[in-house]
Structure formats: structure tokens, C-alpha cells
Amino acid sequence: MDKKLEPIVKSVQDKFSATFEEFRDEVHLFLKPEQIVDALTLLRDEFNFELLSALTAVDYYPQETPRFHVVYQLTSIAKNRSVQIRVPVNGSSPKIPTATHVYDVANWRERELLDMFGIEFDGHPDPRRILSPEDMEGHPLRKDFPLGYEEPQFTFNFDEIDLRKPYAKE
């Protein structure tokens, strides 16, 4: 591990009994959902992580406990270092406290997760879908959501697809 990251990891580990993983010099800290706001506040205020670079999730379907990892990628501009926090969330009605009060950027990013993964954020000020149409069903980035592949039209199957393709009217 990078020497500069050691005190940070140590302090988060002591405070929140977090575990960590390492891969190609990147540090992933694993926290529980209820600790995330405190941890982000600590990292922002004491270790200069001013920037929440990315906030996203990974779906490990069909595994259910935990099904999702919510990923917080933090960057410190002053000290030029990064750390990643992962919060495992269960598959049935996934819920996690919002980080909007710590970083404003979390507002839209969390709406995106709500839209794409159906992860709910407790206390979010504006819980609406952001990218998909309002009337859409399902959450596209979940692994059990189909990609929606349509058969391409070639010469050999042109007529067959032509019949069922919903052409627009004048």
C-alpha cells in the first residue's frame, strides 16, 4: 500500500472496524451502510478528501446478501491521493443513507443509482428518476434486466422483420 494512505486506512479501520482490500495500489475500504455518512464526513474534514469523484454501484446478482456494492471514489486534491469506499447492500429493498449533506454531487449521482439500480437513499431531497423516462419499469443496470437486443435486419430476414417492425405513420 502507498505509504501516504496508511494513516487514513488505519484511522477508518479503528473507527468503523472496516476491512480493506488492495489491488494495483488501489485501496478499497468496506463499510456498513449506517456508517457511510460518518466515514465520508471524517474523510472530508480530516483527510482533505474534497472531491467525491465517482459514486456508483455494482450488481452481483444472483448473489443476494449482499447483492450490491455502492462505490464511493474519493479524491484529495490537496494531498493528491485517492481512496475507494465500498458499501455492501442487500438485494431485497436496498437502502442506504444519503450522502447529499456531505457532498452536493451525491444528489444527482444517487438519483442515478435509484434510477439504474433501484437503490434507495434515505433522506434524499429529490428522489426522482434522472435518466430514464418516468414511466419506465425496472432498473436497467441490474443484471437481471435484459439488454433489449433486437434482431438486426439483413437481406435474408428482411421481409420477416419488416412485417413486425412498428413503422411510424404519417
Place this chain on the structure above:
Amino acid sequence: MSQIEEVSLDKFKHLVSERALTGETMLLNMGPQHPSTHGVLRLLLELDGEIIVNCIPDIGYLHTGIEKNMEAKTYQKAEVMTDRLDYMNPIGNNLAYVMAVEKLVDLDVPARAQGLRVILTELQRISSHLVWLGTSGLDLAAMSMFLYCFREREQILDIFELVSGQRMMTTYFRPGGVWRDVPVEFEKAVRDFIKIFPKRVDQYETLLTKNPFLLDRTLGIGKLDVATALSFGVTGPPLRASGIDWDLRKARPYSGYEQYDFNVPTRTEGDTYARYLVRVQEMRESLKIVEQALNKLPLGPVRSGNRKFVTPPRSEIGVSMESLIHHFKLWTEGFSAPKASIYSAVESPRGELGLLLEGDGGPKPYRVHLRTPSFDNLAVLSQIVKGHLVADLVAILSSIDIVLGDIDR
């Protein structure tokens, strides 16, 4: 196909002020088809006369499902999707993607390929800034800027066409190097561009920098202070115009940027004019990098020799059985990456373009998340337009330089 839904105020009640509910202020819809929203952005404006009280962006009109679609393709094939992400900066997106893949599978890139990557990425940065300058000129009623900027942009696109055969969506960078070496005409084409471009930037500046009309519409408009910028995750030129010297090319050099000597232009005002100055200055700096990289460009291979990940050259396939097998395997099945996740970021013309790439041991990425700079840069819009006129909104919007493909993915 579903119909356009009727929007009622109930949905936005928590986002507008009290006065909107009593009908004192007006709600105005702008977009998604509007000439100055730079694509299909929709804004809901709450107006008190001409003054903006609240601005609620509505995005997703260009949601393409790129992240999901990349999961269904092998590592090599997923790259074509990244071109179409931020379509002002296809080459930069390729760079972000191939660097992420290289980090995930631990692959080295030859020095010549790195040099070529730098040259092309910087040219792309210039062309992206040129489109920005041209279209903001249009928005601010400087029609001729558009024509001048596109003239120079054509020259850059010609260089791209020379090396890759395509004007915009080149997919020229591949994991482990570039597609193939550049043709001999490449050097002359780039040198020609280096020769004329500084004069052209001078011309733009003569037209705009001290132009009273531009000053009137940009000075002190849309101030973004440092605390807001950081909290909203703003990166790139808007952050640098607010006074923070943060450029990934300098802070965490990749692809050999540490060899080149360049400055990171910053301003402290944080207004629309400062963002304009920063970008114009960045074009000059990029050109400096292009020149140095071209002078230093070493000879040698342009693709890694690691046959596990990079296909052998055509000439070898005819004579070596092993090469044939590698070629067949790489193009039918692809290479597999470890079951792990990495985050890698580059500096795109709009800010930090990051990729969270997770492999599952197979030939397809398990999860690709694209941390796109415009998404966060747009989120701050609702903060900085408050209290300005509707006409200023156009200037502010163009000064943060959003690309809808980048936002909606």
C-alpha cells in the same frame, strides 16, 4: 411509443420557491429542442420577470445505455462504445478506456504508442475546445467564430482521418498500443498545423478577448466559488477558472505526460469570462505538448508484444502457427481479465473522465462505470444561474461546456 406526459407542478413542488405555487413567478420550459442548450438538455426555469429564481435541469434525453451495452461485449469490442460517449472527445475517451483495461490486465505500452497517444489526445482537446469556442460564439452572437473554428477543426480531423481512416470515431487506440503505425505524411500534417495554429488563436483572441460585447455578457456572470465547485464535484476548466490548480495530466501523469513541459492555466475569478480565458490558454498549452511530443517521438513498435492480449501482426500469421492461434483466440473469444476492480481517470477537455472497470475473470467486463465530467459540471448549473437574466443562462451554459452524450451516457 409512449406519449409525452403531462407534467404537473406537484412533481417539482420541492424544487421551486413558494412564490411559484401561488403563481407569482413563472415556470418556463426550455428545451429539449433549443438552439442554445447544446443538444437535448431540458431546463425548467422559474422566472421572476427576466430573472432566474430556480433552474431545474432535466436530463436523459440522450440516454444510450452505454454502460449496460459495454457489459455485453468483449474488452476489445466495448471500445467502440466509448467513442460515442463524449462525442467531442472520442480519442480522449478511447485513451481513458484503454488505460483502464491496461491497468486491469497489467499490460505495458511501447513508448512510441504513448507518444502517438499524447499527440492525438492533445489534438482532440484542441478540436473540442474549438467546437466549444465556435458554438459559444454562436450563442453570444459572434457568428463568424463558428466558421473560423470549424475551419481549423477540419484540419485536425484530416489528421485523424490520415491515421485511422475515420474523421471522428477513430477507435485508433487499442489495449496495448495503437491500431498501427502512422503513415509518413503524419509528421508533415501535424507540423503544418503547429505552424499555423498559434496565429489562428491570436486571431480568435483579437476578435473576442477584448470585445466589449463579450465582456459585457461574460464578466462577473455565473460566478462559481471554490467551495461550491468542490462540493459539486466540478472538474476541468470550470474548476481551474475558480482558482484550483488540478489537472490530472500534471497531478498524476499518465502516458508519459511527465516528459513534457506545459503549464496549467488557472484563473481566480470563476466567472464565465475566466472560463473562456482558461480554455483559450489551454489550446496554446496543448499545442506546446503536441510539438514536444512530436519532436520526442521515438521509433519502435506501436503495439505491445504480449500475445496474450495483443493480436500478432498480419505478416506473422502466414508463417507462424502460434500467431495464427493467438489471432484466432483473441478475435473470437477475447482476452480475460482478473476478477478485480480498478478506477482509472484521465483529464478530458471537460474534466476528470474516470472509468470504474470490474472484471469477472472472463472476456467481458462485469461492470463499467463511466464517471463523466459533464454530469457533475451540469449539476452545478442550478447554483450559479440563480439571480441572473435568462440571456445570461445561455452564456453560462456554454461556458461550462457540456456534452449531452457525456451526461446521459
Place this chain on the structure above:
Amino acid sequence: MGVEQKLGNMGVVTTTLESVVNWGRTNAMWPMLFGLACCAIEMMSAQSSAYDMSRFGMELMRASPRQSDLMIVAGRVSKKMGPVLRRLYDQMPEPKWVIAMGDCASCGGVFNNYAIFQGVDEVVPVDVFVAGCPPRPEALIHGVMTIHEKVKGESFKQYAEKYKQTT
């Protein structure tokens, strides 16, 4: 230089009303300023100095659908944008034409997924498809020329029949 110097003094020219009207339509066809994605950048290039679409009477891009004759669908159409696109089309006055520019607008292109319409002909009727990702500005200009050819062949009778169906 007027047409007289080219042709000599012709005195009276006879032609059919149809061809005069169609000729007029081809040479002042105003496209709608409507960009969706990457293809829109190439559409802008086609408008700019190097390719100069104004040679075909198309320098004027109208931002309002009410003032335009030609819709160039430049880019991918998402499920959220589809209804908006249809409404814009409905707002254009007759006669109107549509060019589907690029692979995405023609058939979905590389994005065969849940979010994109597999061809804009599911949303609006299309007259000319221009292939390419993105099509070069020359290709777009060729598409425009093709639509001009098509317009020149149209007759009043066709229009009349079309309106009988729609009304």
C-alpha cells in the same frame, strides 16, 4: 450574372406548375436546427466553411419546427426523446421531409439495447437514410441531393391523395 447570359434571351418559357413549385421547394429547403448526438457535430461541419451547405439553399437552420421543411434526425433517438421528436415532427407544416442521418437514426447502429429506438422510422416516416457513423459531410450532402431528386418527382396528385388519407 443572371440566367439570361447563360441561356440567351429566351422570351417566354413554358413549363408545368408542378415543376416550378418543386424547383422552388428544392432550392429553399430549410432544415430544422435539431441535433441529437455525434452526428449533429458532422451536420454542423456540413454547415461550416469547408462544406458549406448554403450552396443548396440550406444555410438557414430554423430552430422552430413551424418554419422548417426538412428534419435531419442527426443522432440516436432514445426512448425518452422519441415522443418529443414525434411532436416536433407533427408541428412542422406540410409538405415536410425527414432525413435519418447516421446508423443510429437509420437502424440503431452500434446501440442495440433497451434505451435506443432501432431506427427512427419507428417514430417518424423517413424519406432518406444516410449511412455512416458518423456520415461524412459529403454523405449528408448526398442525402440532401437525393431528397431533392425525390421532391422533383413529386406531383400534386400525390399530395392530394396523402391528405385525403390523413383527413
